Amino acid sequence: MAKGTSANAGRGVDHELAAGSRAHYEDATYYTSTYKKRIDDVQYYVTLAEKHGGPVLEYGVGNGRIALAMARHGVTVTGVDHSEAMLADLRTRLADEAIEVQRRVTVKQGDMRTLALRKRFPMVFCPFNTALHLYTRDDAERFFARVRSHMDPGGRFVMDLSVPQPEDLSRDPNRAYHAPRFRHPTTGEVVRYWEYFDYDRVRQILFVSMMFEPVSDASKGWSTPLAHRQYFPREWEALLHYNGFEIEKVEGDFHGGPLDRTSDTMVWHTRLRRGFKP
Ligand SMILES: C[S@@+](CC[C@H](N)C(=O)[O-])C[C@H]1O[C@@H](n2cnc3c(N)ncnc32)[C@H](O)[C@@H]1O
Numbered sequence: 001m002a003k004g005t006s007a008n009a010g011r012g013v014d015h016e017l018a019a020g021s022r023a024h025y026e027d028a029t030y031y032t033s034t035y036k037k038r039i040d041d042v043q044y045y046v047t048l049a050e051k052h053g054g055p056v057l058e059y060g061v062g063n064g065r066i067a068l069a070m071a072r073h074g075v076t077v078t079g080v081d082h083s084e085a086m087l088a089d090l091r092t093r094l095a096d097e098a099i100e101v102q103r104r105v106t107v108k109q110g111d112m113r114t115l116a117l118r119k120r121f122p123m124v125f126c127p128f129n130t131a132l133h134l135y136t137r138d139d140a141e142r143f144f145a146r147v148r149s150h151m152d153p154g155g156r157f158v159m160d161l162s163v164p165q166p167e168d169l170s171r172d173p174n175r176a177y178h179a180p181r182f183r184h185p186t187t188g189e190v191v192r193y194w195e196y197f198d199y200d201r202v203r204q205i206l207f208v209s210m211m212f213e214p215v216s217d218a219s220k221g222w223s224t225p226l227a228h229r230q231y232f233p234r235e236w237e238a239l240l241h242y243n244g245f246e247i248e249k250v251e252g253d254f255h256g257g258p259l260d261r262t263s264d265t266m267v268w269h270t271r272l273r274r275g276f277k278p
Contacts (some may be wrong), residue, residue: 020207020227022082027224028063028089028180033185035065040254041127041160042069044267048158049075052123054104055257057150059112059143060130063089064105064112068097071104080115113142120152126159132228135205137239144243151272157245160267163231163259168206173198181215189214191221204230232264233259240268244276 024200026032043065049056061067061079063086070077081087087107094102108115112130124147135141147157171177178194196209206228213221231239233250240247247270252263259266 001246009091016099017135017205017227019225020205021135023224024210024226025083025086027186028086029186029269030184031086032063032089035128038065038082038128042066044254045125045127045158046070046073046075048125049073049093049123052156054123055121056123056125057117057121059124059126059147060128060133061090061107062086062128064093066127067105068093071097071101074104076104076106076253078108078119078121080108080110080112082109082111082238084109112146113139115146117150119150119151120155122152122155124151124155124157126157128160129162129228131159131161132163132231135203135229137226140239141243142207144239144245145278148244148272148278153272155264155271157270158268160254160265161231161236162205162228163263164232165264168197169201169230171197171199176211184214187214189216191215199230204231236266236268240270241273242275244278245270246273252265 040241042065048068050073051071056070056075056077057068058077058079061077061081062083064079067077067079067090079090085110090107094105108117112126113134131143151157173196176196178195181190181192183189184191192213192215194211196211198207198209199205200207208226208228210224210226211221212223239249247268249269250259251257251267251269252259253265254267257263
């Protein structure tokens with residue numbers, strides 16, 4: 001099995017980043033099982049959507065972890081995502097919902113940096129690190145232009161990102177970080193699991209390689225790459241400002257706590273900045 005992504009350093013940059021923004025979302029069953037305990041953000045965004053009123057636009061809707069909960073609470077949601085696998089799973093899940101819930105969800109496959117919906121929303125949101133797949137300034141600027149074009153004049157744009165953690169960024173790229181073996185929800189086999197972390201401090205991208213190896217047959221192991229841009233709080237604040245957003249508040253968790261030195265997450269609440277000229 002290939003080792004950490006550092007071994008792939010000679011390969012085309014675009015290929016590596018494309019894989020890093022897609023591979024982890026190819027297996028929706030594994031995704032759902034891995035993040036099943038992540039529920040605080042779901043409640044947070046549902047409450048927010050109820051407050052602002054629908055319809056809402058979600059960038060990186062995935063297989064509907066948040067969008068389905070919103071629709072069950074009566075909010076109309078349009079979800080954008082580039083992953084065929086995640087959207088196929090969302091459609092399957094949707095088919096099991098009540099007809100009125102099904103009617104509230106619209107799915108659009110496309111790239112969040114380019115897709116134009118020709119519709120405006122009172123609330124646009126981009127949860128759970130989806131924006132960490134904006135790897136360059138150009139990616140971020142194109143995305144922000146799309147967000148602006150989809151917001152009502154008085155609308156809100158809310159999103160959350162992980163705060164870069166120095167210990168993750170300074171890990172030895174050749175060291176394997178092991179976790180307990182577990183039964184893989186898709187294959188049904190017990191697998192060994194470990195990760196490599198390789199931080200590119202120039203591009204500010206953390207490359208994670210997730211390694212899976214069936215206990216019964218190590219030769220059938222595979223690796224899943226994930227690439228996450230690391231946005232430092234003051235950097236993200238500047239990007240929002242210079243791309244036309246006024247920051248209303250920043251929180252450090254999904255319970256309204258402040259963003260401080262102990263925070264793992266930053267939740268940015270913004271609206272369109274008056275007088276901004278792109
Ligand atoms: C961490 S998942 C979040 C999914 C869902 N919002 C949730 O909270 O479970 C990030 C999602 O962003 C999508 N994504 C990544 N880059 C994208 C892009 N350039 N355009 C559209 N979707 C993208 C992925 O396919 C994935 O479904």
